[in-house]
Amino acid sequence: MSATPSLFNQNLPPLADRIRPQSLDEFIGQSHLIDDQKLLSKLLEKEQLFSLIFWGPPGTGKTTLARIIANTLKTAFHELSAVSSGVKDLRQVIDKGKANRDTGRPTILFIDEIHRFSKSQQDALLHAVEEGVVTLIGATTENPSFEVISPLLSRCRVLTLKPLNEDQLVKVLHRALSQDILLSKEAIKIGKDAKSKLIQSAGGDARKMLNTLELAASMIDRDKSISSTILKEALQSKTHLYDKTGDYHYDAISAFIKSVRGSDPDAAVYWLAVMLEGGEKPEFIARRLIILASEDIGNADPQGLTIATSGFQAVHMIGMPEAAIILSQVTTYLASAPKSNASYMAVKTATEKVSKEGASDVPLHLRNAPTGLMKSLDYGKDYDYPHNNPDHFVEADYFPEEKSETFYHPTELGYEEFIRERLSKLWPKRYSK
Numbered sequence: 001m002s003a004t005p006s007l008f009n010q011n012l013p014p015l016a017d018r019i020r021p022q023s024l025d026e027f028i029g030q031s032h033l034i035d036d037q038k039l040l041s042k043l044l045e046k047e048q049l050f051s052l053i054f055w056g057p058p059g060t061g062k063t064t065l066a067r068i069i070a071n072t073l074k075t076a077f078h079e080l081s082a083v084s085s086g087v088k089d090l091r092q093v094i095d096k097g098k099a100n101r102d103t104g105r106p107t108i109l110f111i112d113e114i115h116r117f118s119k120s121q122q123d124a125l126l127h128a129v130e131e132g133v134v135t136l137i138g139a140t141t142e143n144p145s146f147e148v149i150s151p152l153l154s155r156c157r158v159l160t161l162k163p164l165n166e167d168q169l170v171k172v173l174h175r176a177l178s179q180d181i182l183l184s185k186e187a188i189k190i191g192k193d194a195k196s197k198l199i200q201s202a203g204g205d206a207r208k209m210l211n212t213l214e215l216a217a218s219m220i221d222r223d224k225s226i227s228s229t230i231l232k233e234a235l236q237s238k239t240h241l242y243d244k245t246g247d248y249h250y251d252a253i254s255a256f257i258k259s260v261r262g263s264d265p266d267a268a269v270y271w272l273a274v275m276l277e278g279g280e281k282p283e284f285i286a287r288r289l290i291i292l293a294s295e296d297i298g299n300a301d302p303q304g305l306t307i308a309t310s311g312f313q314a315v316h317m318i319g320m321p322e323a324a325i326i327l328s329q330v331t332t333y334l335a336s337a338p339k340s341n342a343s344y345m346a347v348k349t350a351t352e353k354v355s356k357e358g359a360s361d362v363p364l365h366l367r368n369a370p371t372g373l374m375k376s377l378d379y380g381k382d383y384d385y386p387h388n389n390p391d392h393f394v395e396a397d398y399f400p401e402e403k404s405e406t407f408y409h410p411t412e413l414g415y416e417e418f419i420r421e422r423l424s425k426l427w428p429k430r431y432s433k
Helices: 039-045 062-073 087-102 119-130 168-178 192-202 206-217 228-237 245-262 265-277 282-299 302-320 323-336 342-357 372-376 413-424
Strands: 052-055 074-082 107-112 135-140 157-160
Touching: 039 062, 039 157, 052 062, 062 074, 062 107, 062 135, 074 087, 074 168, 087 107, 087 119, 107 119, 119 135, 168 192, 168 206, 168 245, 192 206, 192 228, 206 228, 245 265, 265 282, 265 323, 282 302, 282 323, 282 342, 282 413, 302 323
Parallel strands: 052 135, 052 157, 074 107, 107 135
Antiparallel strands: none
8 A cells, every 4th residue: 555655754743733723713512611701711811810720521622721721811932841840940931930920921831631740740730820920720630639738729620621523533633634735735535334344443532533534534545535444554554562641551451341240250350450561549449449340340239439439548557569469359359349320320310400400498396496586486396216117217308399310229239239129118109129
């Protein structure tokens, strides 16, 4: 298969950088942040500047939005990667920020993967943010509540970015084919089936889609069209060296979680080994196992959450390489355990109900009455203390008036079978078999 020569050996940035939006009008996705009267559009319209942390999956526009803000507000802009930058680099930017402040020009410091900054680095940054030397814009794929120190987090507004949907990815793809200096010049086309597969393979990540598109374009023959065959070859030829910041990181953790959820300890341990050999942080894996223990196992094996939490603490204390043994024990236990998402679905359904209908008043008999005034207002009146009754149970109404509903539907697996039988005896109207 002969490739298009003009697409090789070009001394140009990657496609994703070449078509990067320069303004909010060009930006695709994140309408909840950039549409009229939304936070970022208001920020730019009123020329307000405050520290932000963009939290979301890769390829959703975190870096692009930071650059658009700096460009629109005409601030000084400095960009650091937490992976490759140290305290020395940070201090140099802070010194430049002080000089800019003396001239009345604000400075934006953008830190990619801010969750990888150590506590001491974040402490050094905190003072500069507090004093207004720099305005921080951080980008992270990890929950900032766990990865960013509280004093710094409290001074930032956290904005959540979402994966791009199919329509948005189609728009990004069309822009690349019609506006990129190389692809438009070569009049590169993509077949309908290949287009569908390309968008599906991206998983909401625009950069991943564009990288694959660029690679496929370099493999086309003289008809200047990307077929399904070429796209398949491009997808398979991508080097799957484990990258803690790249696509394979997210694909691997997804495969790992799905293997545990699917009760396959062997596949789960394989993906665990892939991540650990690639240098993945063991705490990241342990944290995901804690979530899984509640979401996918729940009360089918309540011990799962205890083991996952203990595993996280042990991993944190021990560190690698021995932490791999702990993670293997937790992984194989959770993968082998009976599964239930009943607890997860219970709170999800209840939350949807409260969000739709609003919170109801707490009935008087369920309110606490620590003062005489509250007692005179019938707080706690007619409350029947369960421990004063046989079997330490009394049938009472703990819901707001006319709100009774079954949210929790225990399965017949593991310990939840016992829970189901007990609830069917206590609340036969709601849990009758």
